[in-house]
Amino acid sequence: MLRGWLAADVPPATFHIIDPVADNLPEGVHVHRSSAALDARFDIVILGIKPQLLAELAPEIGRTLAPGATLISILAGTTTNTLSAYFPDARVIRLMPNLAAAIGKSPLGVFAPHDDAQQRAEMASLLAPLGAVIWIDEEAHMDAVTALAGSGPAFVYRFIDALTQGGEAAGLPRTIAAQLALAMTEGAAILAATASETPTDLARRVTSPGGTTAAGLAVLDADAALNILMTDTLRAARDRGAELAKGDAT
Numbered sequence: 001m002l003r004g005w006l007a008a009d010v011p012p013a014t015f016h017i018i019d020p021v022a023d024n025l026p027e028g029v030h031v032h033r034s035s036a037a038l039d040a041r042f043d044i045v046i047l048g049i050k051p052q053l054l055a056e057l058a059p060e061i062g063r064t065l066a067p068g069a070t071l072i073s074i075l076a077g078t079t080t081n082t083l084s085a086y087f088p089d090a091r092v093i094r095l096m097p098n099l100a101a102a103i104g105k106s107p108l109g110v111f112a113p114h115d116d117a118q119q120r121a122e123m124a125s126l127l128a129p130l131g132a133v134i135w136i137d138e139e140a141h142m143d144a145v146t147a148l149a150g151s152g153p154a155f156v157y158r159f160i161d162a163l164t165q166g167g168e169a170a171g172l173p174r175t176i177a178a179q180l181a182l183a184m185t186e187g188a189a190i191l192a193a194t195a196s197e198t199p200t201d202l203a204r205r206v207t208s209p210g211g212t213t214a215a216g217l218a219v220l221d222a223d224a225a226l227n228i229l230m231t232d233t234l235r236a237a238r239d240r241g242a243e244l245a246k247g248d249a250t
């Protein structure tokens with residue numbers, strides 16, 4: 001997220017990073033190893049610790065909040081009720097970004113318990129450099145949002161790796177297979193994002209009757225195996241969010 005804002009020319013000195021160990025941070029941001037020695041209080045605090053650390057770190061985090069501050073949590077699972085119990089004076093908002101925030105291409109699922117037009121406008125302006133803001137009306141959906149939008153890049157990267165492996169098994173040198181898998185995925189994703197047709201329509205357009213794509217899809221679609229795998233994958237990720245919300249650190 002920080003890299004996304006800096007790429008959009010937000011001045012680095014705007015940001016105070018509180019992290020005990022983080023290195024390789026962009027030049028010009030303020031870095032603090034803890035909030036203990038920090039006098040300042042902030043109007044906007046973005047919480048990016050592991051959910052399992054919240055109970056331990058809450059007193060320290062609380063000291064960074066100005067009266068009426070906005071606390072934006074990107075923690076998987078952790079509910080606004082839990083956050084509000086730790087930070088009763090803050091305006092709590094949940095946000096689920098992903099790695100592509102660094103290039104302004106993250107879906108940004110946002111849930112706020114006390115939602116209003118002014119807050120939506122403030123969040124839209126704050127988050128615009130990071131990607132597309134998608135308001136989520138029901139907090140119960142945030143674990144599924146996390147599974148699809150937050151964890152999703154890892155699933156796509158696995159698919160790209162599998163394409164590379166498949167290309168290699170089909171006889172290509174690994175480096176060529178890797179290049180083709182990446183460039184093909186990029187083009188297909190951009191086309192799907194910009195075309196008026198649905199992904200299903202686009203797949204149909206690729207598929208010449210009796211051709212190579214049809215032969216491949218016959219395998220990929222058999223027994224709905226990919227759909228079942230994706231359903232199980234997202235369900236596992238979603239349910240882990242619910243476990244984290246209950247404080248499960250295992």
Ligand SMILES: NC(=O)C1=CN([C@@H]2O[C@H](COP(=O)(O)OP(=O)(O)OC[C@H]3O[C@@H](n4cnc5c(N)ncnc54)[C@H](OP(=O)(O)O)[C@@H]3O)[C@@H](O)[C@H]2O)C=CC1
Pocket residue numbers: 018019020021022034048049050051053057074075076096097098099150151
């Ligand atoms: N990775 C992703 O793509 C996404 C992650 N998230 C959420 O972001 C959060 C962080 O995830 P992720 O970055 O992957 O995990 P990391 O473990 O990489 O990041 C957690 C960070 O918090 C630091 N930390 C530990 N103690 C303190 C402290 N006392 N004060 C301040 N910072 C501290 C950790 O330091 P240390 O390394 O020493 O533990 C670490 O740098 C999670 O809640 C996750 O659900 C949300 C969307 C996407």
Ligand SMILES: O=C(O)[C@@H]1CCC=N1
Pocket residue numbers: 076146150151
């Ligand atoms: O793996 C996780 O728990 C976090 C949440 C979404 C992406 N990474």
